[in-house]
């Protein structure tokens with residue numbers, strides 16, 4: 120019997136299941152014994168569509184958690200706003216910070232949350248801004264403001280914000296958040312985009328929780344635009360942790376995902392739209 124079920128509702132690629140769709144974005148439904156948490160919403164209604172195809176009811180989720188303010192994780196809030204329920208939305212307070220992507224011609228494209236807080240609140244969404252680490256439900260933790268410790272995770276230079284003087288500076292991504300669940304056998308980690316660095320995030324969680332096994336990690340790793348050296352350093356660091364299953368998604372990119380598949384063999388999978396991951400009472404990971 121599954122202790123935790125993770126259902127990928129939105130990803131850049133889709134599993135071969137009838138009716139399941141993909142888009143650039145990420146969204147996962149986390150179901151544990153008594154909790155139901157929606158982590159991210161993709162960029163459109165697609166997560167909702169895929170949930171319906173998979174028979175997952177999202178109208179009664181206990182909380183919606185946002186990994187950061189980019190449009191490809193927050194765009195689907197509009198769909199939740201149309202339901203009319205009082206959804207609790209947990210995020211770091213920087214989630215509404217205006218953020219941009221540098222274009223080839225030097226211009227900036229807005230890539231932050233497409234809606235402002237007051238609009239979403241007028242539609243019934245209730246924001247609760249979380250601290251750097253917060254237990255949002257028994258055994259389920261939100262973690263952000265991850266220290267940048269590795270030398271090889273440099274951050275994406277194309278992703279920027281404007282400082283108080285209006286200067287364009289690298290996005291600090293204080294809001295880059297992940298979720299982890301504690302079980303007796305180890306941790307289950309769900310990453311959003313890993314803008315602070317996948318290895319930084321996992322190191323930080325292990326610093327908080329001790330050197331425990333990581334039963335499963337899924338989510339975006341932001342390796343799509345990095346050097347091959349960063350990918351191999353990431354793989355090396357992951358080998359140094361007790362990661363028992365690794366399911367990559369979204370901004371991992373196809374090349375880095377292929378490298379990881381070679382490195383982790385049967386422990387590797389692609390956490391695509393429509394993939395359902397069950398973690399059983401023995402810590403086993405079953406994919407559907």
Ligand SMILES: [Fe+2]
Pocket residue numbers: 144145189191192311312339369370
């Ligand atoms: Fe993303």
Ligand SMILES: [Fe+2]
Pocket residue numbers: 187189312314
């Ligand atoms: Fe992002």
